[in-house]
Structure formats: structure tokens, C-alpha cells
Amino acid sequence: MADKKDPKMKPFRVEKLVRLLPVACILVAGFAWWVGWGSWPDPVPRPLPWRPDAIVLLGGGNEERPREALRLMQKYPEVSIVVTGDNGIMLAPLLTAGIAQSKIHHEQAATSTVENATFTNSILTKLGAQKVVLVTNWFHAPRSLAVFRRHQPEREFAVSFEPKPDEMSNWHRYASRRERLAALLYLVRDRIWSF
Numbered sequence: 001m002a003d004k005k006d007p008k009m010k011p012f013r014v015e016k017l018v019r020l021l022p023v024a025c026i027l028v029a030g031f032a033w034w035v036g037w038g039s040w041p042d043p044v045p046r047p048l049p050w051r052p053d054a055i056v057l058l059g060g061g062n063e064e065r066p067r068e069a070l071r072l073m074q075k076y077p078e079v080s081i082v083v084t085g086d087n088g089i090m091l092a093p094l095l096t097a098g099i100a101q102s103k104i105h106h107e108q109a110a111t112s113t114v115e116n117a118t119f120t121n122s123i124l125t126k127l128g129a130q131k132v133v134l135v136t137n138w139f140h141a142p143r144s145l146a147v148f149r150r151h152q153p154e155r156e157f158a159v160s161f162e163p164k165p166d167e168m169s170n171w172h173r174y175a176s177r178r179e180r181l182a183a184l185l186y187l188v189r190d191r192i193w194s195f
Contacts (some may be wrong), residue, residue, distance in 0.1 A: 035180050040195065043141045048158050052079055054129035057094075058116055058144060059086030061137045062171060064162045066093035069135045072160060073099055080127055084120050085110035113144050113182075114190065117151035124155065131156045138164045139176040143183050146194035 055076070057069045069081060070093065081099070083091050084107040091106060105123050110116045124132060132155055136144050141159045148157045165172060186192040
């Protein structure tokens with residue numbers, strides 16, 4: 001018995017695949033270019049819109065983060081600081097600079113920006129903090145702000161960071177490339193828009 005083909009079913013055609021191949025190559029090349037050499041993120045530091053109730057120093061960056069946190073601590077000496085997702089690298093410069101341990105709340109379990117936001121929630125609640133400034137690197141500022149606003153909607157957040165350097169080090173180039181990939185991952189996985 002011969003197989004009868006459904007007349008409504010169109011056979012797969014190699015010609016269609018060949019026509020789609022250039023479009024797919026252009027999309028992949030554009031994505032690779034954006035990750036490798038794109039200009040996003042490029043946030044501009046802005047003054048805080050209010051006096052913060054707490055400072056959250058995010059772990060995982062370089063020496064720019066604790067330096068910015070110390071600048072804020074000098075400006076707002078009465079404000080407590082929460083160090084999150086850090087194995088001591090962000091904490092050490094604060095202690096060396098003479099910040100009292102009673103002002104520092106150290107959360108060590110977080111391993112991602114989402115966990116930073118999740119694990120600091122109870123600490124910020126205990127501190128009675130409604131207006132919180134996040135301290136991070138320039139490239140991480142948009143995504144960290146979006147994540148904290150999603151996971152702690154009852155608070156107001158602002159972000160503070162040292163400006164993007166005119167001449168970027170290899171570390172800055174690598175970190176900003178990684179950030180573009182992380183922002184896409186958070187968009188797809190968590191529906192968090194940080195662009």
C-alpha cells in the first residue's frame with residue numbers, strides 16, 4: 001500500500017533553509033559584535049535624589065566598589081552599610097578605613113545579584129531602611145538597580161558607582177562583556193529589563 005501524502009503538508013525544502021542562512025548569520029554576527037564591542041551599558045553617575053537610610057555594597061567587583069562606598073560613608077557617616085555576596089574583599093577596605101563594625105552588616109551567602117536582593121531584604125527591614133543606595137561598578141549599575149526594584153518593590157533604590165574609565169583595563173572590558181550577557185540572561189530567565 002502506497003503512502004498517501006497530505007496535500008496540505010508542504011515538504012521541507014532545502015531552498016528555504018538556504019534562504020534563511022544569511023539572515024541567521026547576520027543575527028549571530030550582530031549579537032557577537034554587541035557582546036564584544038557594544039557601548040551598553042554606559043550609565044552616567046547622578047547625585048542621589050535623597051539622603052539614604054542604608055548603603056548596600058555589592059560584592060563581586062573590584063576596588064572601585066569599596067572606594068565608592070567609603071566616599072558615601074564620609075558623606076553620610078550616620079548611615080549603616082550592608083555588604084552582600086562578599087568573601088571579605090569588599091569588607092576589608094571598610095575596616096581598614098576605620099568604619100565601625102557596628103555600622104557594617106555582612107551578608108555572605110549571596111552568589112548572584114538576585115540573591116543579593118533576596119538576602120538583604122530582611123537586613124534592610126531590621127534597619128528600617130526605605131531609601132537605599134546600591135554601590136556597584138558602572139557596568140553593573142542598570143541590572144543591579146532593576147533586580148533590587150523587582151525583588152524589593154516596597155523600597156526606593158538609587159545606584160552609586162565610579163564613572164566608566166576613559167581608558168578601560170582588560171578587566172573592565174571583560175566585565176562589561178559579561179554584563180551584556182548577564183543582562184540578556186536576566187531578561188530571558190527572570191523577565192528583568194535593565195536596558
